[in-house]
Amino acid sequence: MIRTVVADDQPVVRHGFAAILDSAPDIEIVGSAGDGRELVTLVRETAPDVAVVDVRMPVLDGIAATARITAEHPSTRVLVLTTFDLDEYVYDALQAGASGFLLKDVPADRLVEGVRAVADGSMLLGPNVTRRLVSDVAARTPAPEPVPGLDTLTPREHEVLLAVARGLSNAEIAAELWVTEQTVKTHVAAVLRKLARRDRVQLVIAAYESGLV
Template sequence: MTEARVLICDAQELMRSGLRMVVDGQPDLTVVGEAGDGCTAVEQALALRPDLVLMEVRLPQLDGITAAEQIRTALPGTHVLILTMCDRDEYAYAALRAGASGFLVKDAPAAELLVALRSVLRGDKVIAPSVTRRLIDRYVTGAAAPLADARLDVLSDREREVLSLVARGLNNAEIAGKLFLGETTVKTHVARILTKLRLRDRIQAVVMAYESGLVRPGG
């Protein structure tokens, strides 16, 4: 069995030790390095090229969000899972915008953390349940500054339609069924949407769809 390589970044040595015990206790996961500050986290990631980085938000020298963005830019194949004591909405929002694959609070049980790790490694996205509802509510109330609608002008009518369905949580097969398209065609549309809007992944597409007002929960 191939082990997924994990880099742990947290300012507290005790927390790093605890995370290492949880991760290293799994047959499919292994810790390849640790970092206690943001700059070291980026350096370690570039040197070790891990499959996944567990990243705290509040790090000395360079905050975890900025470090995550630098790692994702340099190593697009490396996933980043933000792990923090504080489930503040702005942290979750910033993490998603930085290209992180998820946001989880540290008080999550070990079993939940492991599920999140494996989900992220499969390419899925993970957001702490306590944050999800409030994050969407921001788009409804307009607390998040909307992006200019002109950014969506680069999309065709069909691409807008696909984006709206992606934002409502439909997968490619479901979108294909709803629009009477082949699944391969839907994948092509999604890829073009990400390229045209300069987005890293589907979750950033969802964020933009809500920000721009293209879709709203319940709409």
């Protein structure tokens, strides 16, 4: 079961998301919160696998809450949901440690799939969001920054990192490199470990900040 918490300052929205997710056979809602501070406390008490977090919340906003959660509870992955498809929210949320970003108007099945993907360590960004993130990272990083561990990657791991940075899935990488998906998963796990990154989103950011892409 994917233990999940939901945070949104609007009760109807919060309960609606919780009901949708709780109806999935492999997702269990273990709590909900109406503001960022309440969310941080809830995560501390329940140690969920995934936190579904709204950006705009009182007391402590979703991005600040995400930063605290990912720093204090590395095993909890954050899926950010917002009504506002703005560049600043995307960049700041991912820099804070979020593993995915979706708009609130996504279909119910997409929300469920999103929680599953984030729990599995996959990257969850729409193509438009990925392109804007890449542009934003490039603009904010005029000179490449060294990424510790990059020089320890094997040639194949470099290829996999480049493919992840392009937004390819494990299946797409496997087809491109003529290897099995399990082999790709093994390489991705090795890259995550060597670069000390928590998930694929952070690998994308590392690839661009280092100038590798």
